[in-house]
Amino acid sequence: MFVSDAKSRWGRVISKSEASGGVASDLQVIVPRARGVGKFAILAGKVVVSAACFWYVLRQINVADLLEAIRLLDPSWVAVAILAIMLQIPSVALRWCEIVDAIADSGERVARAPMVVATAIGLFFAQVLPNVAGEGVRAWLLVRLGSNWRKAVTSAVIDRGVGLALLMVFGFVILLLPSGLTALGGYRDLVLVVYGTLILVGMLGLLLATRIVPLLGRWRYSRWVAILAAEAHRVLLGPKGAAILSIACLIHALTIVIVWSVGRAQGLALPFADAAVLFTIMIGVVIVPISIGGWGLRELAVISLLAGYGVAPERALLFSVCFGLALALGSLPGAVVWLLYPFAPPNSDERAEGEVLSAPGTGLSGAAPDIA
Numbered sequence: 001m002f003v004s005d006a007k008s009r010w011g012r013v014i015s016k017s018e019a020s021g022g023v024a025s026d027l028q029v030i031v032p033r034a035r036g037v038g039k040f041a042i043l044a045g046k047v048v049v050s051a052a053c054f055w056y057v058l059r060q061i062n063v064a065d066l067l068e069a070i071r072l073l074d075p076s077w078v079a080v081a082i083l084a085i086m087l088q089i090p091s092v093a094l095r096w097c098e099i100v101d102a103i104a105d106s107g108e109r110v111a112r113a114p115m116v117v118a119t120a121i122g123l124f125f126a127q128v129l130p131n132v133a134g135e136g137v138r139a140w141l142l143v144r145l146g147s148n149w150r151k152a153v154t155s156a157v158i159d160r161g162v163g164l165a166l167l168m169v170f171g172f173v174i175l176l177l178p179s180g181l182t183a184l185g186g187y188r189d190l191v192l193v194v195y196g197t198l199i200l201v202g203m204l205g206l207l208l209a210t211r212i213v214p215l216l217g218r219w220r221y222s223r224w225v226a227i228l229a230a231e232a233h234r235v236l237l238g239p240k241g242a243a244i245l246s247i248a249c250l251i252h253a254l255t256i257v258i259v260w261s262v263g264r265a266q267g268l269a270l271p272f273a274d275a276a277v278l279f280t281i282m283i284g285v286v287i288v289p290i291s292i293g294g295w296g297l298r299e300l301a302v303i304s305l306l307a308g309y310g311v312a313p314e315r316a317l318l319f320s321v322c323f324g325l326a327l328a329l330g331s332l333p334g335a336v337v338w339l340l341y342p343f344a345p346p347n348s349d350e351r352a353e354g355e356v357l358s359a360p361g362t363g364l365s366g367a368a369p370d371i372a
Contacts, residue, residue, distance in 0.1 A: 046292050053296030066314040077265035081258045085330025088254050093119035095247040096159045102235040103151055114145050117337050124334025144343045154231050166248040168195050171280040181277040209233035255279055262322050
């Protein structure tokens, strides 16, 4: 009796509050504010980490030696690095296209040219904003090309996951190469154990996805994870899996070429094995989400790694900064196409499940999109 009375009283209180815009409106204001404060705090923390790393690094730097290293920089090799970065854009787009084709139910092939444009824009935003923002932009642009949000987000997440998974595989293999840098200051064995464990867990998860998916699908909050696992199993173990993994390997090989070219620009005759080790460290640090795009943390890691092999801190700092600037400059085509490429807006009519209908001349078919 007491419980029923309490429930009825609480129901009357809530109804009155909602009618007067009380509790519900307060929650609608407080929750977004709390999320905004949380995001600002995370961003501020990343800025602090990057600034602290640069402060620590700059304490070891002789400005005169740094300026001399900049003066001796060979711009032709920097241009080679930027060109290799630009070549990665269509490669990433092609990998993403294969993933979207594998997910598609209709069997139609996604149009390649708009996907290259969307990828260029996404990679540009990933350089100026957190990586998650770049993936979000890619998914949003795919929706504007006629996809639905579920497939767009799923394909972008799988594409990102394939890149990270192959990065760990590359890192594991590279650290087994006969290079002086593979010692990692005595931490190589630990890194190999971590990478090996992650690779093994990932492979087991992929192979057992058909058994895991029904379990995850029972709960509301893990349902999207179940969908993602099922699609990843379908993509990577399907007929397009070999092509997707091959393209991912090519993309990482181009990144090693970029690292090697930046070294040549400074007169560092790095063997490809050493360039591969630096690739593993520099990209691995960048994906750790505790700094702004890896800036500061990457420079600290490179200086620490190269210090034991006779490379001055000034040259190591310039090496890392040049790599970051080359990535930024190589992504500038994305800014240009963002301003010039007129993505057709999606049709205003939406299906019940949220799938946007394709506008005429635009969509996921192999036909050329209507960009007028």
